[in-house]
Amino acid sequence: MRLQAERNRPQPSRGGDFDYFNTPKGMLLVFLSILALLGLLQSRSGAGLAHLLVSVATAVVIDAGTNYLLRRKRRLPDSAILTALIVSMVLSPAAPWYVSVSATGIALLSKLLFHIRRKPVFNPAAFGLFVALLLSSSGQDWWGALSGLPVWCIALLVVAGFMVTNRVGKFPQLFAFLGVYFGLFMLMGVFQLGEAAEIFRVPFIHSALFLAFFMLTDPPTSPARTREQLLFGAGAALVSVAVNYTIGGLSFLLVGLLAANGLHAAHVKWVSRRQPGSRQQPSTAIRTEPR
Numbered sequence: 001m002r003l004q005a006e007r008n009r010p011q012p013s014r015g016g017d018f019d020y021f022n023t024p025k026g027m028l029l030v031f032l033s034i035l036a037l038l039g040l041l042q043s044r045s046g047a048g049l050a051h052l053l054v055s056v057a058t059a060v061v062i063d064a065g066t067n068y069l070l071r072r073k074r075r076l077p078d079s080a081i082l083t084a085l086i087v088s089m090v091l092s093p094a095a096p097w098y099v100s101v102s103a104t105g106i107a108l109l110s111k112l113l114f115h116i117r118r119k120p121v122f123n124p125a126a127f128g129l130f131v132a133l134l135l136s137s138s139g140q141d142w143w144g145a146l147s148g149l150p151v152w153c154i155a156l157l158v159v160a161g162f163m164v165t166n167r168v169g170k171f172p173q174l175f176a177f178l179g180v181y182f183g184l185f186m187l188m189g190v191f192q193l194g195e196a197a198e199i200f201r202v203p204f205i206h207s208a209l210f211l212a213f214f215m216l217t218d219p220p221t222s223p224a225r226t227r228e229q230l231l232f233g234a235g236a237a238l239v240s241v242a243v244n245y246t247i248g249g250l251s252f253l254l255v256g257l258l259a260a261n262g263l264h265a266a267h268v269k270w271v272s273r274r275q276p277g278s279r280q281q282p283s284t285a286i287r288t289e290p291r
Contacts, residue, residue, distance in 0.1 A: 024167050025078050028214065031160040032085045032144070038156070039089070039143045047093035048143060051100045052085070058104045059084035066112070083107050086125040086214060089144020090207075096136075103132035114265075117272075119220045121265040122258055126215055130254045140250050145210035147203030154206065161213025170217040172226045176233030177212050184241045194245045211253050221261050228264070236260035 020026040040048050059080035067074060087103045107128025114121040132138050146153045165174050188196035198204055216222065216236060223232050240256030243249075 024164070024219070025082065027167055028082055028164050029078060029085075031164060032082065032089070032214065035144050035146060035157065035160065036085060036089055038153070039146060039148065042146075042148050043093070043143065048088075050097065051091060051093055051095070052088040054097050055084035055088040055100045055104045056081055058101050059108060062105060062108045066108070080108055083124045083128070086144075087128055090125075090129055090140050090142050090210075091132075092139030092141045093143065095138040099132055099136050099138040102135070103128040103138070106131045116265050116268055121221070122261045123215050123218050123221045126211075126254045126257045126261075130251055130258060133251050133254075140207075142203050142207040142210055145203065145206035147206040151202070154209070157206065157209055157213070161209060165213060165217050168217055168219050169224075170219075170222065170229065173222060173229035173233040174212055174217060176230045177216055177237045178208075178233075180234045180237035181208060181212075181240060184237070188241075188245070199244075207253060211257060216257055216260075221264070223264055228267075232260050232264055235263060 021030055036052060040052075060077050063077035063080035066072070084104050084107075087107060088100055091100060091103065105128070107124040110122055110127040111120040111124050114127075129140070133140070141147065146157050165171055182199075185196045185199045188194055199208070216233065223229050236256040236259065238256075239259040240252050243252040243255045
């Protein structure tokens with residue numbers, strides 16, 4: 001009996017505190033920090049670092065204030081920090097400091113305003129960046145995607161992105177987006193429609209990869225089933241290409257992602273109303289909070 005009890009006793013984790021960095025959020029935090037550090041070292045400018053610190057500080061304060069007002073338990077604000085990192089790594093360092101504050105604040109506020117089944121409808125970072133662009137015409141250069149480094153450094157972005165995507169189980173979604181996105185632009189190039197050739201140059205190719213790896217794959221704002229992932233990724237690509245061709249500008253990738261988020265949320269709402277007792281199939285990946 002004593003031997004059986006010893007076997008059934010929970011065993012301590014061998015990884016200890018380092019187990020956190022094997023979770024999706026922990027892994028993403030590490031890779032985004034590395035990419036940000038490389039981008040900052042290349043630029044040798046304090047503006048990018050200032051934006052990053054301001055965004056992170058804003059996220060921590062807002063997260064703490066929200067938890068206090070809603071009487072939530074204190075916890076590590078890693079989700080808020082991830083959102084702040086993505087926002088600051090997309091915004092141009094030349095943008096005013098208050099743009100970083102507003103974009104981060106809007107991103108975190110969107111999680112409270114737009115949600116279904118306690119999950120946000122829109123990717124927070126994409127929503128904050130898009131609204132900030134509308135309000136202030138802030139520049140975006142996606143410096144965190146290593147667009148300022150030599151071309152071969154894109155391999156670092158791809159390796160980090162593949163590891164994160166594998167951790168959250170979003171490869172169907174990723175490949176559907178990249179395949180439709182670059183495939184359509186290649187066809188547009190063949191038929192000389194728009195300025196498709198620019199998409200395959202710096203920094204546009206970097207921005208597409210960064211969004212696909214680190215924003216499109218956000219588990220709470222994207223589907224879990226393979227078929228729905230394929231439709232989600234393809235839909236985001238179709239909208240992005242259409243907006244780029246008809247309107248242009250810098251926000252076409254964000255619009256494509258937000259449109260896919262909205263359609264996915266509408267589908268979830270429709271299914272819940274049609275079958276009130278049913279629930280969406282749970283993801284096989286570890287559940288994480290939105291970025």
